[in-house]
Amino acid sequence: MTPGSNIPLTATTVTVDVSAPVRLDVSGLLLTADGKVRSDDDFIFYNQPTGAGVTYRSGGGSAPDAIVVDTASVPAQIEKIVVTASPDAAGQTFQGIEPTATVRGADGQVLATFTPPQLGAETALVVVEVYRRNGAWKARAVGQGYANGLAGIATDFGVSVEEEPAAAAPAPAAAPAPAPAAPDPRAAMSVSYT
Template identity: 80%
Template sequence: MTPGSNLPLNTVRVTVDVAAPVRLDVSALLLSADGKVRSDADFIFFNQPTGPGVSYRSGGGAAPDSVTVDTGALPPGIERIVVTASPDAAGQTFRGIEPTATVRDAVGGTVIATFTPPQLGTETALVVVEVYQRGGAWKVRAVGQGYANGLAGIATDFGVSVEEEPAPAAAAAPPAPPAPPAQPASYPASPWLGGATQPPPAAPPAPPAPVPAAAPPAGGKINLDKGRVSLQKNQTVSLVKGGRPLLTQVKMGLGWEPAFRGGNIDLDASVIAYGPQRNHIDSCYFGKLSILGGAIKHSGDNLTGEGAGDDEVIVVDLGRLPADATGLVFTVNSFSGQKFTDVAKAYCRLIDASSGEELVRFDLTSAEPQTGVMMAKLIRQFSGEWEMTAMGEFVKSRTVRGMVKPAAQAL
C-alpha cells in the first residue's frame, strides 16, 4: 500500500503487526465520528491491553507488537481505530528505521496488505494505519502520518488529555534517583508520557539551544502558513494553508542551465501518475501533453535550456484529479544522453496558478553522471490534502518510460 490508499476488509477480525529494526511502542485508539476518543478506555496499549473490540499483544522484543480489531464487537458510534507506533528508546526518531505494518486475517492469518511509510525523518511517532467504516463497510487505510513531538502529539490530536511531567529542577549536584512515581489510575506507565516507569534523568548543566521552528531539519513536515518554503532533499511540505488543503490549480516549473562552457541541454520534464497500489496510471510528457481528462497538462518541449525562468511547466489541477490518482512523481530526463554533471542550476518549484505565487522550491545541489532524475513527488494523504517531497534521486534512464518502475518504488 501507499500513503492514503485503502482496501476493503472481507473479514470481521483483523490483526495489524507493526515491525521495525528497533523495538516499538504500539498503541491503538478508538475514535468516534468527531475523530476523538470518548474516554481513557478507548486508549489501548501495553498497560491497558484490552478494550471494547480491540486488543493489544506485545511481541516481547522478539516479535512485532500487534493490535487486533474485532469490527463486530466495536461499540456503537466507533468509526475508526488508528494504530500508532513510536520507538521505545527515548528521543529516537524514525529516520532509517521505517516500520512495516502487516494487516492480516486474525483467524486464518492470511495477509491482506503491507505498508511501509516512506522516507521518514524527524518523526518520533506515527499513525501507521487505520481501520475505518465507510458506507456500512469496514476498510483499512495506509496513513503514515508523522509527529515530531512524540506520542503525546498524537494523543492531543485525538482528544487524550496528557499531563506533561514537570522538568527536573537544576541543582549543584545531582540528587539520588527518586523512586518511580505512582501512576494515575487511567494512565499506568503510559507511553504517551514517555515511559513513566523510568526515573527522570538528572538535569543537565545547561539546556541545549532550541531549534528554530522556521528551519526544521530535513525530513520534517511543514505547511504553507509562513509563505514560500525552500525544501532540502527528502524534506516534505504539506500543501495546507490556513488550515485548508490546497486543492486548486498549481504549476510545477522545472528549470536548468548548461554547465559552464557547456552546449545546449535538451532535457525533458515529465510527470508520472500512480494509483493506490503504486500502479502506473499514465505519464504526461512532451509527446503526451494532457492526461487524466485534462487535470494534468504539459507546456511542451524546451530544446536548449537557455534563458531565465522555467524551461518546462506542468500544470496540475489538484481538485480535478481522479480519486484513484494518489501519487505524482516529477522527473527530468536527457534523451540525448548528456549527464546531469553537464547541467547547472536544476530546480523545481510549485506555483499557485491563479496568483503566480511561488509556494515551494527545491534546488538540486548535487549531480551524478546519470541521464534521469526524480525531482519531486506529490502524495495525496488519507485526510485529502497533498504533500510535496523533494527527491533529487538520479536514475539511469533517458526517457520517462524508464522512470516508471524506479519512481513507483520511490513512492
Template identity: 75%
Template sequence: MTAMTPGSNLPLSAARVAVDVTAPVRLDVSGLLLTADGKVRSDDDFVFYNQPSGPGVTHTAGTSGGGDTITVDTAAVPPGIDKIVVTASLDAPGATFAGTEPTATVRSADDGSVLATFTPPQLGPETALVVVEVYRRGDAWKVRAVGQGYANGLAGIATDFGVSVEEPAAPVAAPVAPQQPATPPAPPHPGAPSAGQWGPPAGSPAPL
C-alpha cells in the same frame, strides 16, 4: 496480499483483523478508537501496553524479534466509533524514524492470512507515526494506509486525538524549617555580680 501506498484503502474480508507493526528497532504500538469528530470519547479508548484492551480492540506485545499487534474485532466495536488508528512510536529516547522503515502487516486474526502490507516511505525526524487506520464505510470496514508522522512522540499523537496526557509532577522542594531566634541570655540574678564584677575593682593592686 496487497502492498499499499500512502492514502490507498482496501475492503476488509475478515471481521477480526490484526495489525502487526514491525521495525528493525523496538516500537511502542497503540490503537485509538475515534468518533466522527476524530477524538476519543475518553482515555479508555486509548489502547496501548499499559492499557491493553478497549471496546473491540486489544494490544498484544510482540515476542523477541517481533512487533506489537493491535487486533480489531469489528463486530465488537461500539456504534459511535468510526475508526481505529494504529500508531507506532520509537522506544529509545531521542530516536527518530530516519533510516528506520516500520512495516504494518494486516492479516485475518482468525486464520492468519495476510490481507495487506504497508511501509511508510521517506521518514525522517518523526518520532511517532500514524501507520494505518481501520474504519467504517457504511456497513463495511476498510483499512487505509496513512503514514503521517509526528515530531513530539506518542504523547503528541495522543493529545491530538483527545487523550489527556499527564505531565510528570514537578519536584516539590522540602519545606525549610523557620530559623529559631537565638535564646536571649538569662537576666542576672538579683544581687549577682555582673561579668565585669568578677575581677578585682578598677584601681586595685594586682594580687601578689
C-alpha cells in the same frame, strides 16, 4: 499499499502489527465521527491493553507488537481505529528506520502491507486506520509522522496526557530559626533608677 490507499476487510477480526529493525511501541485509538476518543479508555497500549473491541498484543522478543480489532465488538459510535507506532528508545526518531505495517485476517493471512515513505525526524507515526464506511470495514495506509512523539498523537485525538512534572529547583535552605531564648529572670524585676 501506498499512502492514502485502502482495502476492504472481509474478516471480522483483523490484526495490524508494526515491525522495524528497532523496538516499537504500538498503540490504538478508538475515534468517534469527530475524530476524538470518547475518553482515555479509548487509548489502547501496553499499560491499557484492552478496550471496546480492540486489544493490544505484545509481540515479546523479536515479534512485533500489534493491535487486534474485532469489528463485531467495536461500539457503533466508533468509526475509526488509528494504529500508531513510536520508537521505544527515548528521543529516537524514524530516521533510517523503515517500519512496516502488516494487516492480517483472523487466520493470519496477510491482507496488505505498508511501509511509510521518507521518514526522518518523526518520533511517532500514525501508520494505518481501520475504519467503518457505510457499514463495511476497511483499512487505509496513512504514514503521517509527528515530531512531538506519542503524546502529540494522543493529544491530537483527545487523550489527556499527563506530563511528567519538571524537576523543581531545590528551594534554598532556610536559615534555622533561632531557638527561643531562655527567659531572663531579670526581666521580671522592675528596676527604677532616678
